[in-house]
Amino acid sequence: MIDDFAKDYLHNDLQEMRKAMFWKLDGLCEYDIRRPLTSEGTNLLGLIKHLSLWETRYFGEVFGRPFPEILPRRDDTAEHGADLWATEHEAREEITDRYRRIREHSDATITTLTIDSPGRVPWWPRPNVKLFNILVHVLTETSRHAGHADILREQLDSSTGRTAEYATDQRDAAVWDVHRATIVRAAKAAAEKDQHLTSP
Numbered sequence: 001m002i003d004d005f006a007k008d009y010l011h012n013d014l015q016e017m018r019k020a021m022f023w024k025l026d027g028l029c030e031y032d033i034r035r036p037l038t039s040e041g042t043n044l045l046g047l048i049k050h051l052s053l054w055e056t057r058y059f060g061e062v063f064g065r066p067f068p069e070i071l072p073r074r075d076d077t078a079e080h081g082a083d084l085w086a087t088e089h090e091a092r093e094e095i096t097d098r099y100r101r102i103r104e105h106s107d108a109t110i111t112t113l114t115i116d117s118p119g120r121v122p123w124w125p126r127p128n129v130k131l132f133n134i135l136v137h138v139l140t141e142t143s144r145h146a147g148h149a150d151i152l153r154e155q156l157d158s159s160t161g162r163t164a165e166y167a168t169d170q171r172d173a174a175v176w177d178v179h180r181a182t183i184v185r186a187a188k189a190a191a192e193k194d195q196h197l198t199s200p
Contacts, residue, residue: 003114003115003116004115006115006132007110007114007115007131007132007135010132010135010136010139011107011110011135013139013143014135014138014139014142015107017139017142017143017146018051018099018103018142020146020149020150021047021048021051021099021142021145021146021149022048022096022099024044024146024149024150024152024153025044025045025048025092025096027157028044028153028156028157030092032044032156033045033092034046034085034086036085037152037155037156038152041084041085042084042148042152043084043085043086043152044149044152044153045085045086045092045095046083046084046085046086047084047145047148047149047152048095048096048099049083049084049085049086049090049095049099050083050084050145051099051141051142051145052095052098052099052102052103053071053083053102054083054138054141055099055102055103055106055138056071056102056105056106058106058121058134058137058138059105059106059109059110059134059138060105060106060109062119062120062121062129062134063109063113063117063119063131063134064119065105065108065109067102067105068105069098069101106138109131110131110135113131114131115130115131115132115135116130116131116132117130117131118130119131119133119134121134158173158176
């Protein structure tokens with residue numbers, strides 16, 4: 001009984017995080033979903049591409065249920081990092097539709113297997129796992145990247161939240177400027193206090 005509850009709970013949370021990832025692209029142009037917004041190149045469409053490819057590995061390969069389409073191999077060094085951005089030849093729909101198909105494949109694995117079904121992750125130090133381990137791992141990774149996506153989207157148009165119905169109100173830029181200035185003042189005051197306490 002508790003096993004079914006745990007599996008459903010984790011699965012439902014994973015589904016919510018996936019929805020959040022899709023929502024982060026809504027209303028944005030091609031350039032904004034692809035352009036790097038951090039010094040290391042993190043971008044919204046690349047996060048979706050990355051999550052989709054790793055879901056195929058964790059809910060496919062690990063349980064002997066390979067995704068039926070050909071995808072880049074994890075151990076192909078020439079493709080290292082290619083899962084984190086989209087080329088000009090990869091359409092938004094191609095990447096998002098593939099994530100939907102992968103999601104369906106993953107959901108079928110989760111639904112079919114019991115929470116203690118064994119799997120093997122050859123690239124982990126302790127490769128023998130259960131579906132429970134993989135559900136927690138993929139939910140954690142998807143939530144982590146949904147947080148990244150939230151910050152990236154905020155940089156683009158001040159939009160934050162998990163889904164449209166939970167989106168924060170978009171305040172006037174002047175309100176955000178005042179709010180940010182308050183935080184900056186507090187940070188400077190704390191730094192000055194720390195410097196005073198640590199100086200000889």
